[in-house]
Amino acid sequence: MKRGFVVVVCGLFSASLAAQESGVLRFGGDAEGGAPFMEADPNDTSRVVGFEVDIAALLAAGLGRAPRFVQVGFSNLDPAVERGDFDIGMSGIEDNPGRRARLAVTVPYYEFREILTVRRADAARFRTFADLRGRRVATLGATGAAEILDRARVEHGVEPVIYEDDVHPYTDLAVGRVDAVLLDAVLAERGVRRNASLANQPTDLGAGHYVGILAPRDAALRDRVDGLLRDAMRDGRLQAIFTRWGMWNADQPRLYARVLAGSSGSLGAEGSKDPPLRTPESAAAATLRYLPALFRAALITLVLSCVSMLLAVASGMVIAIGRVYGGGLLRAALTGWVELVRGTPLLLQLFVLYFGLEAFVRLPALVAAVLGLGLNYGAYESEIYRGALQAVAPGQLEAARTLGFTTWQTLRLVRGPQAFKFALAPMTNDFVALLKDSSLVSMITVVELTKQTQILAANIGSWFLPGLVCAAMYLALSLPLARLARRLERRWGAGIHA
Amino acid sequence: MSALAVRDLRVARGERVVVHQVSFDAQPGELLALMGASGSGKTTILRAIAGLEPMAAGTIETGGVRLGPGPLPHGAALRALHARIGMVFQFHNLFAHLTAVHNVWLAPVHVRGEARASAERTARRLLDELGVGGRAEARPHELSGGEAQRVAIARALAMDPPVLLLDEPTASLDPERRAELARTVRTLVEGGRTVLAATHDADFVRGCADRVLLLEAGRIAREGSAGPGE
Numbered sequence: 001m002k003r004g005f006v007v008v009v010c011g012l013f014s015a016s017l018a019a020q021e022s023g024v025l026r027f028g029g030d031a032e033g034g035a036p037f038m039e040a041d042p043n044d045t046s047r048v049v050g051f052e053v054d055i056a057a058l059l060a061a062g063l064g065r066a067p068r069f070v071q072v073g074f075s076n077l078d079p080a081v082e083r084g085d086f087d088i089g090m091s092g093i094e095d096n097p098g099r100r101a102r103l104a105v106t107v108p109y110y111e112f113r114e115i116l117t118v119r120r121a122d123a124a125r126f127r128t129f130a131d132l133r134g135r136r137v138a139t140l141g142a143t144g145a146a147e148i149l150d151r152a153r154v155e156h157g158v159e160p161v162i163y164e165d166d167v168h169p170y171t172d173l174a175v176g177r178v179d180a181v182l183l184d185a186v187l188a189e190r191g192v193r194r195n196a197s198l199a200n201q202p203t204d205l206g207a208g209h210y211v212g213i214l215a216p217r218d219a220a221l222r223d224r225v226d227g228l229l230r231d232a233m234r235d236g237r238l239q240a241i242f243t244r245w246g247m248w249n250a251d252q253p254r255l256y257a258r259v260l261a262g263s264s265g266s267l268g269a270e271g272s273k274d275p276p277l278r279t280p281e282s283a284a285a286a287t288l289r290y291l292p293a294l295f296r297a298a299l300i301t302l303v304l305s306c307v308s309m310l311l312a313v314a315s316g317m318v319i320a321i322g323r324v325y326g327g328g329l330l331r332a333a334l335t336g337w338v339e340l341v342r343g344t345p346l347l348l349q350l351f352v353l354y355f356g357l358e359a360f361v362r363l364p365a366l367v368a369a370v371l372g373l374g375l376n377y378g379a380y381e382s383e384i385y386r387g388a389l390q391a392v393a394p395g396q397l398e399a400a401r402t403l404g405f406t407t408w409q410t411l412r413l414v415r416g417p418q419a420f421k422f423a424l425a426p427m428t429n430d431f432v433a434l435l436k437d438s439s440l441v442s443m444i445t446v447v448e449l450t451k452q453t454q455i456l457a458a459n460i461g462s463w464f465l466p467g468l469v470c471a472a473m474y475l476a477l478s479l480p481l482a483r484l485a486r487r488l489e490r491r492w493g494a495g496i497h498a
Numbered sequence: 499m500s501a502l503a504v505r506d507l508r509v510a511r512g513e514r515v516v517v518h519q520v521s522f523d524a525q526p527g528e529l530l531a532l533m534g535a536s537g538s539g540k541t542t543i544l545r546a547i548a549g550l551e552p553m554a555a556g557t558i559e560t561g562g563v564r565l566g567p568g569p570l571p572h573g574a575a576l577r578a579l580h581a582r583i584g585m586v587f588q589f590h591n592l593f594a595h596l597t598a599v600h601n602v603w604l605a606p607v608h609v610r611g612e613a614r615a616s617a618e619r620t621a622r623r624l625l626d627e628l629g630v631g632g633r634a635e636a637r638p639h640e641l642s643g644g645e646a647q648r649v650a651i652a653r654a655l656a657m658d659p660p661v662l663l664l665d666e667p668t669a670s671l672d673p674e675r676r677a678e679l680a681r682t683v684r685t686l687v688e689g690g691r692t693v694l695a696a697t698h699d700a701d702f703v704r705g706c707a708d709r710v711l712l713l714e715a716g717r718i719a720r721e722g723s724a725g726p727g728e
Contacts, residue, residue: 393594395587399587399593401550402585403653405608409609
């Protein structure tokens with residue numbers, strides 16, 4: 001077994017070496033980011049197109065290698081490059097001190113402004129963060145905009161809403177789920193192009209730069225890449241690329257001048273109101289700084305799970321009782337519902353509830369989360385309760401009948417209480433499972449424990465410490481539940497299996 | 499007027515007829531024993547009278563309540579039937595999640611709407627009278643067969659039915675307890691109740707039954723008064 005593992009590891013290692021030696025430049029990015037960054041080529045979906053792809057091609061040509069795209073989720077680009085999944089990451093990756101401390105970062109090649117997008121009708125009243133006190137403002141997680149928004153939460157009382165992608169903030173803004181979106185101007189322009197009812201505000205709320213990232217051990221390669229980027233700034237090839245993608249503006253020549261003048265050009269844009277960025281902090285310090293946010297997120301996880309479980313228990317009971325006592329039509333309908341819910345992914349159900357039903361009913365994220373989790377688990381609960389109801393000895397039901405109890409009284413006084421005790425242990429297991437599955441609701445903008453941890457991990461570029469803290473918090477929530485279940489089972493379970 | 503009148507009772511399970519045209523009456527203050535080998539139809543007759551088994555033909559009448567072929571009684575008809583008839587099952591069928599005394603007062607409170615305190619007093623008195631007052635707080639799984647049998651009788655008696663059906667009442671008892679049970683049942687009968695007992699136990703029948711119906715393959719083969727030599 002061990003030998004097999006060694007062979008596999010050696011195989012992977014030599015494959016990665018082979019990739020370097022065979023003249024391939026692996027560039028990592030998230031094609032879900034879409035144009036102008038990178039997206040699947042409509043004519044050949046196995047290819048990607050975008051300005052990042054063009055720059056990667058430019059660099060590969062300069063290095064005498066062939067570019068090869070590696071798809072990686074946006075928030076995992078940092079750890080993936082450190083692990084060696086690709087040589088250089090380019091996907092609208094923002095420059096920040098944390099990245100510079102951990103990775104080999106190229107010179108910046110594009111400067112962007114963080115701006116607010118609002119509904120056209122609100123353009124006169126929502127101009128700055130101060131106008132948005134108590135309002136929901138959306139952004140993309142693990143970005144500079146998310147950090148700016150977090151400061152605005154403290155300073156101006158806005159309510160940040162963190163999305164996993166940069167499309168839904170704008171669609172949700174259009175339908176009124178949020179009141180503004182803070183993102184870089186490149187994304188904002190695209191958002192406004194796609195939603196005619198939206199408008200960008202001119203106010204500049206901070207600036208940032210796109211960079212390429214490499215593993216620290218590839219510093220030599222990074223230096224060669226920097227040289228190639230500087231050449232492309234000088235001879236206009238970068239300008240040509242950005243012009244082609246409609247992104248060229250007056251900020252870029254100023255940035256290139258600073259980069260070529262030898263300042264690392266890394267941070268601080270001319271004329272920007274960007275507050276001074278923090279110096280890089282240790283993982284432990286960052287984790288400590290995030291602890292209150294993690295506790296808040298853990299509370300959300302707990303409350304969300306409890307309310308969802310209540311809904312699951314209630315809907316599970318209704319379904320189980322309908323399936324045990326109902327007529328043929330009702331039983332068939334309920335069986336169909338249970339199979340539908342159990343046979344499709346919870347994530348899909350959450351998407352349908354939150355985004356899919358948008359045209360008919362605009363559910364708040366937390367409501368959609370509770371409905372999704374509650375109804376999904378309700379289907380599983382119903383199977384447990386149905387089995388538990390059927391496990392109550394039929395003789396007792398006959399005895400209840402000969403005493404004159406109605407069907408409803410028999411259910412309430414005799415069958416239900418015993419079935420509940422049978423169901424208790426599997427139910428608690430499901431509650432623990434639900435507690436963990438609740439992390440899926442981050443996909444519909446609810447920042448719960450896992451999502452908050454992901455934000456922290458993206459911020460410090462490591463999952464190790466955040467992962468440990470997050471695991472400890474989940475355990476602290478689930479272990480008492482498991483103990484409670486065992487105690488209840490001991491106390492209530494006695495004798496009913498006889 | 500008889501307390502219970504069974505006329506031409508026929509019960510079928512699918513194609514198989516398990517009770518053929520059985521007719522009998524039972525009077526107030528009478529203990530009628532149904533005897534016969536296993537499978538002779540004793541328990542099925544009791545279940546049909548208790549409204550647990552659908553009838554293929556015939557009628558069962560008790561105190562103005564009449565059962566016939568068709569779906570099992572429910573709602574008001576079921577309540578009317580069980581105001582007249584109580585049943586004690588062979589395996590007691592006590593409610594497993596409740597104490598003995600709770601088993602006894604549950605129906606008076608929820609079916610008849612009695613106050614909980616008075617129903618519980620009656621329940622404790624019944625358990626005392628049946629010799630299991632000391633086990634009032636025990637759960638069914640903590641009771642011996644004999645104790646569970648008595649609690650089940652108390653549960654049926656708490657609804658004060660004029661007709662009591664006992665299915666194999668002595669099956670879970672040792673000989674000493676059987677004699678005790680026979681005395682208890684006799685007291686009930688002498689108090690004016692009608693008791694119909696399905697049993698294998700010849701000693702029990704000799705000890706307390708007034709009349710015996712001997713069943714063979716779902717038919718009444720013989721009828722006679724009980725007592726030595728029967």
